[in-house]
Amino acid sequence: MKIAIVCYPTFGGSGVVATELGIALAQRGHEVHFVTYKQPVRLELLSKKIFFHEVSVPDYPLFHYQPYELALSSKLVDTVKLHKIDLLHVHYAIPHAYAGYMAKKMLEEEGIYLPMVTTLHGTDITLVGNHQFYKPAVTFSINKSDVVTSVSQSLKDDTNRLFDLEKDIQVVPNFIDMSKHDNPYTDCQRELMAEPEERIITHISNLREVKRVTDVIEIFDRIQEKIPSKLLMVGEGPEKEKCEELCIKKGIEKKVVFLGNSSEVNKILCFTDLFLLPSEKESFGLAALEAMACGVPVISSNTGGLPEVNKDGISGYLSDVGNVDEMAEKALSILSSQQTLAKFKTQAKEIANTFDTKKIVPLYEKVYEQAVK
DSSP: OEEEEEOOOSSSHHHHHHHHHHHHHHHTTOEEEEEESSOOTTOOOOBTTEEEEEOOOOOOTTOSSOOHHHHHHHHHHHHHHHHTOOEEEEESHHHHHHHHHHHHHHHHTTTOOOOEEEEEOSHHHHTSTTSTTTHHHHHHHHHHSSEEEESSHHHHHHHHHHSOOOSOEEEOOOOBOGGGGSOOOSOOOGGGTSOTTOEEEEEESOOOGGGTHHHHHHHHHHHHHHSOEEEEEEBOOTTHHHHHHHHHHHTOGGGEEEEESOSOHHHHHHTOSEEEEOOSOOSSOHHHHHHHHTTOOEEEEOOTTHHHHSOBTTTEEEEOTTOHHHHHHHHHHHHSOHHHHHHHHHHHHHHHHTTBHHHHHHHHHHHHHHHHO
């Protein structure tokens, strides 16, 4: 099958999942065409089965905001006609589902029928998509998709609650290629980040307010009071400065390392003992799954799709949003004993294995077959 994938090409979860899906589909014999404004960050190498088509948006002084969705829909039409695309898969409703529908209608004028699958990822529904300015267009685009999927049951429930939908939503969870997380590093160089007796705690996100990154600092502060520890903060975002100031205020700035955006996440997780994700809202929790795939237990909030990924008492623990005292207590219960930590590390990897690419990508293939029919 020839599949066109539309996604955001950035570090965000939807773009990462879309890219990994395209790579996996190509490995299974499909021809995959990425259509977006720059090459996705996880798309390291093109191949005979993977292609990238850049969407260029001319800069006209007439427009205060350049019309990306128009450029995208036009590029989709050209790509479908030139490469005889069988199916369009758009990730993140705004503006991709809307642009996809426009492309569908333009192609229909030429007698070409293009099935469209829309995958909902989270903030495209619960935050941006639910805004009064965008809600009618998002509702329309979802209803006009041939098949709609969401990355968690929680997100499906939220979408049905917030929007007046005619379409049934199928849950196809996010996934991870476990073969890439078998710890290929013979030497993690742990000594570069911490002393032998120190536990290493990690948080990875875009450091936005919704991630409650100051809670990460609060939890770590309570941990380091009882156990020698280092905190690694991976990512860039608007809350970074506030976190740095909080570290100084608490006198723990030398125990917290801000690493910025990193292409070595697996290596960082290789020597991590515990992962913190106390988010206000998570539609799935891909960062938690990546940590678990590396054998890292997770302390997280119990919001959104996180309970579907992080199994309480098995791969880590869940707590109410904002309950930093309980999260710290549960973290200490894992970290205080080497035997307990080893047990949770093993269990975290076992749970992550249920989300392996080989188990989830065939579900998308079934969705594609349904859309084409």
